[in-house]
Each structure stands twice: as structure tokens, then as C-alpha cells.
Amino acid sequence: MSEEGKQPAARKPAVSIEKAQKARRKFLQSVGLTVGVVGASLLGYIPVSSARAPHLRPPGALDEEDFLASCIKCGQCVQVCPVAAIKLGDIGDGFGIGVPYIAARDQACDFSCDAVQCILACPTGALTYHKPDFLGVRPGAPLAQAPLLKAKAKDPEPRLNLKERFGLARLARPESCLAVQGKGFKGQARGPEFKGEMRYVDVDRWAPIPVREHPYEREICDLCVSECPIADAISLQATGDGRFIPVVQEQCVGCGVCEMICPLETAAIVVDGRAPWQGGA
Amino acid sequence: MGRTLDLIRGMLGAAPKKPEKVSEKVQKIMFLKYEDKDRYIKEKLHARAHHATSHKWRNRRWAVLIATNLLFVFSFWLDIQILEGALTASRFVGFHLIDLNSALHVMLAHKHIIVNLFIGTFTVFLLWVLLGGRSFCSWVCPYHLLAEWTEKLHLWLVDRKIVTDHEFHRGTRTVFWLLFALLSVVTGYTVFETLSPTGILSRALIYGPGLALGWVFLLLLFEVFWSRRAWCRYVCPIGLTYGAVGALSPLQITYHVEHCFHEGDCRKVCLVPHVLDVTVKGRAAEETLGLGPDCTRCGYCVDICPTGALRYEVRGLSKLL
Numbered sequence: 001m002s003e004e005g006k007q008p009a010a011r012k013p014a015v016s017i018e019k020a021q022k023a024r025r026k027f028l029q030s031v032g033l034t035v036g037v038v039g040a041s042l043l044g045y046i047p048v049s050s051a052r053a054p055h056l057r058p059p060g061a062l063d064e065e066d067f068l069a070s071c072i073k074c075g076q077c078v079q080v081c082p083v084a085a086i087k088l089g090d091i092g093d094g095f096g097i098g099v100p101y102i103a104a105r106d107q108a109c110d111f112s113c114d115a116v117q118c119i120l121a122c123p124t125g126a127l128t129y130h131k132p133d134f135l136g137v138r139p140g141a142p143l144a145q146a147p148l149l150k151a152k153a154k155d156p157e158p159r160l161n162l163k164e165r166f167g168l169a170r171l172a173r174p175e176s177c178l179a180v181q182g183k184g185f186k187g188q189a190r191g192p193e194f195k196g197e198m199r200y201v202d203v204d205r206w207a208p209i210p211v212r213e214h215p216y217e218r219e220i221c222d223l224c225v226s227e228c229p230i231a232d233a234i235s236l237q238a239t240g241d242g243r244f245i246p247v248v249q250e251q252c253v254g255c256g257v258c259e260m261i262c263p264l265e266t267a268a269i270v271v272d273g274r275a276p277w278q279g280g281a
Numbered sequence: 282m283g284r285t286l287d288l289i290r291g292m293l294g295a296a297p298k299k300p301e302k303v304s305e306k307v308q309k310i311m312f313l314k315y316e317d318k319d320r321y322i323k324e325k326l327h328a329r330a331h332h333a334t335s336h337k338w339r340n341r342r343w344a345v346l347i348a349t350n351l352l353f354v355f356s357f358w359l360d361i362q363i364l365e366g367a368l369t370a371s372r373f374v375g376f377h378l379i380d381l382n383s384a385l386h387v388m389l390a391h392k393h394i395i396v397n398l399f400i401g402t403f404t405v406f407l408l409w410v411l412l413g414g415r416s417f418c419s420w421v422c423p424y425h426l427l428a429e430w431t432e433k434l435h436l437w438l439v440d441r442k443i444v445t446d447h448e449f450h451r452g453t454r455t456v457f458w459l460l461f462a463l464l465s466v467v468t469g470y471t472v473f474e475t476l477s478p479t480g481i482l483s484r485a486l487i488y489g490p491g492l493a494l495g496w497v498f499l500l501l502l503f504e505v506f507w508s509r510r511a512w513c514r515y516v517c518p519i520g521l522t523y524g525a526v527g528a529l530s531p532l533q534i535t536y537h538v539e540h541c542f543h544e545g546d547c548r549k550v551c552l553v554p555h556v557l558d559v560t561v562k563g564r565a566a567e568e569t570l571g572l573g574p575d576c577t578r579c580g581y582c583v584d585i586c587p588t589g590a591l592r593y594e595v596r597g598l599s600k601l602l
Contacts, residue, residue: 030450030515037476037516038460044475045468069390069469072383072398073480074370075488079357088484091493095470098369098484123370123377124387125395132393 044094055093055101056167056256056273058086059109059160060119060127063138064274070126073098077118077127083197083208085109085256086118104167104256104271111149111229111255112199112208116160129161140276141165147253148231151201160230160253167254168275169224169234171246177268178221179236179244185221188212189263196260198227211261220244224258224269234258250277284566285528288556288573292524294452297558300566307568310539325542332587338580345420354486368421368483369474370401377401381409381526382519383480386473389465406526414527418513418520419552419579423486424478424497428510431501435509447508449515451555458518478512479519510552520577528574531596534583536572538565540590547582547591557582560590571596 015023054064058077061067077100078086085107089096100118102109119127131137146159174180189211190196197208216223224246225236233252236244246258246269256271291297303311315321352364353371365372369383379401388394409417418425438444461473474480478500481493504511513520536559543562548554556572559565571594582591 026448026450029447030453030456033449033511033515034453034456034460037457038464041461041464041472041476044470044472048470065469066391069471070387070393071471072370072379072387073471073474073484074366075484076366076370076372078488079365088488088491090491091475091481091496095472095475097475097493098367098480121365123366123372123379123397123401124391125393125398134393 044097047092047094048096054273055089055096056104056254056271058100058102058118058127059116059162059166059253059255060122060129060164061166062126062128062131062135066135067126068095068099070124071099072124072126074123075100076121076123080113080117080121081109082112082117083107083110083199101273102256104259105267106260107196108198108256108260108271110198110208110257111151111160112197114149114152116162119161129163131163137164138274138276140278141274143253144250147233147251150229150231151199151205153231162253165253165277167256167271167273168277169248169252169254169256169258169269169271170275171248171268172270173264173266173268174245176264176266177246178264179246180239180268182241182243183221184217184219185223185263186215186217187263188215189223189261198257198261199229216263221263222246223261223263227257227261229255229257252277284570285573288575289525289528291555291558291573292521292528292575293455294450297555297564299564303563303566304568307538307565310568311563314539321542325544328542328587335584338584338593342420342580343426346423346426349421350423350483350486353483357487367480367487368423369480376404378405378408380519381405382522383471383474385522386461386465386471389462390469390471392466409523409526410530411532412527413530413532413576413578414523414525414574415520415577416527416532417523418517419577422479422519423482424500425513425577427482427497427501428504428513431505432510435505438505439509444506449508449511451515453515454517454521457516458521461518473518477517477519479517513552524574530574531598532578533571533573533594533596534576534578534580535592535594536560536565536570537590537592538568538570540588541565542588546585546587550581550585552577552579552581 057067062070075088078088085102086100087103089099089101091097119129141164143163143165147162148158149160152158178185192212194212196211198211199208200214203209222236225234228234230251230253232249234246234248237247239245254271258269259267259271262269287298356362356364363374368380370379377397377400379398381402384398384402439446464472478497481497485491485494500512541560543560547560548557551557553575556576559570583593
């Protein structure tokens with residue numbers, strides 16, 4: 001041991017104590033910097049692993065873990081969306097920073113683009129038409145058939161190239177639903193201040209307009225059913241004595257239009273990101 | 282070849298070495314330079330007196346950096362669609378461009394590469410092989426520009442002895458590169474992207490500001506009050522990735538020992554002063570030397586050199602002309 005200790009001292013030129021201390025301090029500070037920055041980066045785990053409700057991701061998104069891994073955080077999906085439904089995560093989303101999501105109540109995906117442009121725009125396949133086989137499929141995610149877009153009903157190919165749902169609508173507050181109470185609705189669905197947009201085929205087949213410019217008048221409120229862009233995704237069922245209940249069907253893809261258009265202060269119907277279809281209730 | 286390897290080692294963190302052998306030509310140059318001390322000093326003072334302080338390359342570089350970032354911004358805001366996306370990945374009139382470090386981390390985290398990702402990465406790889414790797418840092422990265430501005434504040438404070446610069450070991454950046462790569466593989470998340478001020482700033486410019494700018498602000502504070510240009514010098518793996526890519530780039534800044542008075546002005550303005558170690562008296566083994574892969578080709582040294590000993594050059598082209 002003592003021999004080994006002597007050898008380097010013999011070979012190395014003498015270093016002053018001050019210099020050695022300086023080098024040591026520099027080394028320790030470098031270690032401190034490394035630990036600090038890597039530690040800060042790992043804080044990104046907290047929002048990802050916490051149990052709060054998952055974001056609604058854009059159509060064609062891979063399952064959450066794969067989506068966060070494969071998304072390159074460039075926002076090209078944001079740029080192509082005609083209704084600006086896609087937002088990017090902030091630092092509060094941890095590893096989800098810069099990753100796209102949809103805040104459906106503010107602006108839902110209404111498929112104004114007809115072709116799911118965000119998927120086309122994605123350079124890494126985080127949003128994809130064709131999920132690689134090895135990634136597997138969540139139970140309750142596959143759609144029985146490609147969703148039929150009402151706006152394209154007369155086109156030769158009216159169906160969207162979507163194989164899985166990205167969310168699922170749920171009547172969260174049936175007691176406040178106007179149809180359940182047998183009430184109608186008249187006026188702007190979300191008031192005069194609402195900035196959200198939607199494509200109304202009878203107004204303009206190609207360009208979305210602000211929802212506030214398209215007032216409604218309904219004997220029984222059925223906005224979630226009539227404005228749903230997908231055929232057979234939701235229906236209004238009579239419960240007798242002039243009351244109705246919106247029932248979500250298996251074709252629901254989770255676009256969130258029902259949540260956006262619900263005229264109540266707090267939406268009675270909401271979309272749960274990544275929620276599986278459990279055979280109807 | 283030996284020097285290329287030494288330069289790569291230097292980029293990874295090794296201290297610059299004195300050359301073992303200095304070529305005869307350089308020995309002759311040095312001999313002639315110091316043969317007549319009075320003449321040497323006169324020439325030096327003459328060169329100083331006639332050197333008009335220039336910001337030519339800095340101004341060109343800032344113009345390119347700002348224009349590039351604004352092209353991203355306006356492509357979205359004004360819908361002119363020339364350069365869509367952000368610095369991490371984009372399309373230039375439809376062609377995929379993907380940042381090499383971001384692409385690397387997506388590949389490591391996701392462990393699956395699709396064609397578009399490969400095409401975009403390859404295009405950008407070729408681009409920066411030609412343009413000099415780390416030129417990305419000084420000519421494109423928006424954080425570099427902010428850090429340059431706050432660096433001036435830092436130097437002002439240092440000058441007044443209000444703060445002192447704390448240097449870290451340059452090898453720390455190599456450790457970071459490896460750790461972040463490892464974290465991407467192990468966690469399956471692109472961990473580095475959470476903190477990357479390059480991505481954060483680029484997205485903030487294009488898609489609007491967010492809380493993430495707070496992190497960028499903290500980094501700048503750290504650089505002002507604790508350690509000069511700490512992020513770019515000791516942390517950022519993007520710089521190392523591009524450094525490796527530009528290792529054999531034809532576009533470089535070259536040093537001509539014949540014209541140098543070894544005063545060291547260049548080393549004081551440089552982000553990576555170790556690449557300018559050759560400008561120390563007795564360190565240049567050849568007449569003309571490239572500064573190597575860690576040089577960001579920012580041109581501060583070219584601007585400040587009173588004698589034109591440092592120049593932008595395209596390897597091979599100067600011989601041809």
C-alpha cells in the first residue's frame with residue numbers, strides 16, 4: 001500500500017497545495033453542477049407520474065408513454081390545425097413539455113381539416129395512421145370501423161383514417177344536462193365572448209367560423225348530438241315524459257366537440273383522454 | 282491526424298497540450314519574429330494603432346440568427362409556410378429538417394425510427410457537416426444570443442469585482458452528454474428536452490411564452506452571477522453533438538502564426554478559449570491550423586484580431602484559389 005502510494009508521487013511533478021485545492025474545488029463544483037442539472041431534469045417525472053387526469057392528445061397519438069418518448073416537441077401539428085385546437089405542454093407538464101394536447105372545452109378537434117392533418121405533419125410518428133405492430137393496442141381503444149365524418153358524407157371516401165380513439169365522451173353531470181331536464185336551448189352556445197371555432201357545413205364546407213356567430217334554437221337541447229362531427233358516435237334517447245338522455249356510442253373517437261359545445265356553465269358532457277370503450281352503459 | 286484526435290479530446294474536456302514537435306517553418310517564423318525585439322514591438326504597436334474595431338462577423342451572425350428564428354416565427358404567424366415547426370424539428374418548404382440532438386434523444390427514448398425522422402436527421406447532418414457543426418450554436422441557437430447579451434453584464438460585474446467567474450471542468454459537458462443519453466434510454470422520456478433552453482426559447486418565440494421561460498431566466502442569472510456562459514460551456518449536449526458532427530467540416534476558422542503577436546485578445550472574447558490555445562507563444566506546431574471541432578465559428582476572434590491572424594476559411598479552397 002505504501003509502495004503504491006509512493007509511485008505516483010515519484011512520477012508526477014510536484015503540484016502546489018493551492019493548485020491541488022483549486023483543482024479539487026473545481027472538480028467538486030463540477031459534480032455539484034451535474035447533480036443539480038440532472039436532478040432538475042428529473043423533476044419532470046413528477047407531473048408525468050402523478051395521478052391527475054391525463055391530457056387529451058391529438059388524434060393518432062401513440063399511448064402516453066410512447067407518445068412522450070417519440071414526440072420531438074416541434075409543434076408542427078399545432079401549425080396545421082385549422083381550428084387551433086392543439087396546444088403545447090409547458091414546464092409544469094414535466095417530460096410533457098412542448099408535447100401537444102387538446103383542451104377540448106376551449107377548442108375541440110372538429111376534423112375541419114377532413115384528413116387529420118396533424119398526423120400528416122408529425123415528423124416522428126408520435127401521431128400516426130399506422131401504429132407499428134410492436135407497440136400494441138390499449139384495450140378499449142380500437143374503433144370497430146373507421147369513423148365516418150358527417151361533413152364528408154357525400155364524398156367518395158367519407159371515412160377518417162383513424163383506427164383508435166384518442167378519448168371518450170362521458171355524461172359527467174346528467175343532473176345538469178338540459179335534455180335530461182327536458183329543456184331546450186336558444187342563443188349562442190357558449191356566449192358572446194367564446195373564441196372557439198367550428199366548421200358548419202351548411203355555412204361553409206371548408207372554413208370554420210366562430211361558434212358565437214352560429215346561434216341555435218332547439219326545443220330540446222341536442223347540441224352534443226347534432227354537432228358531433230362523427231356519424232353514430234352519440235345519440236339522444238327518450239326516457240319518457242318529454243325527457244332525453246345523450247348516450248355515447250362505440251363510434252365516439254374522443255374529439256371533444258360535445259364538451260366544447262355544451263351550453264351549460266360547466267359542461268355536462270366531457271371527454272376523457274385515453275379512456276377506453278367498455279361496451280356501453 | 283494526431284492533432285485532429287487531440288482536438289476531439291480537447292472538446293471532450295482534456296487540457297490542451299504543448300506540441301511535441303514544432304515544424305521547421307514555424308521555428309523559422311518564430312525566430313524571425315523575435316529576431317529584432319524593437320522592430321517586433323514597433324510592428325505590434327503599429328498593428329494596434331491601425332486596427333479599426335470591427336463587429337463585422339458579429340453583426341452578420343446576429344442578423345442570420347435573428348432572421349432564422351424570425352423565419353420560423355413568421356412561417357406560422359403570417360402563414361407563409363417556409364420554415365414550419367421549431368428548432369427541434371421543422372420543414373423547410375416541405376423538406377424535413379430535424380435537430381440532431383433532439384432526434385438522437387427521440388431515437389434513444391422511443392427506440393423506433395421512422396423514415397421521415399431519418400430523412401430529416403440525415404439532411405441536417407449533411408448541412409452541419411458542411412457548415413461546421415457548432416456553427417449551429419452561434420449562428421442559430423436563440424439561447425446563445427441571450428447568453429451573449431447577459432455575458433456582457435457578467436463581464437461588467439466582474440470588471441467591477443462585484444462577481445467572480447467560477448469555472449467548472451470542461452469535461453462536465455461530456456458527462457452531461459452521456460448522462461442525458463443514458464437517461465433517455467433508461468427512462469424512455471426525452472429528459473434533456475425538459476430543460477433545453479434552445480427548445481424552450483424556440484417554442485416560446487413561435488407558439489407564445491410560457492412558464493418554461495422562468496427556467497431560461499434562472500440559467501441566465503446563474504451565468505451572470507456565478508459562472509460565465511455556464512450552460513453552453515459546461516452543460517449543453519446539443520453543442521457536443523454538433524461539435525462531433527463538425528469535426529471534419531471544411532468550414533473553419535484558421536490560425537496563421539506568422540501574423541500573430543500572441544497577445545491573447547482572442548482568448549478573452551472566446552466562448553471556448555481552449556480552441557485558441559495555439560495562439561499562445563510556442564503552441565502552434567504548423568504554419569496554419571484549424572481551430573477544431575469545439576469552435577463555434579462565431580467570429581469574435583476574427584473581429585478582434587488586429588493582425589488578421591485568424592480567418593474564416595474553407596478547407597482546401599484557399600489552396601485552390
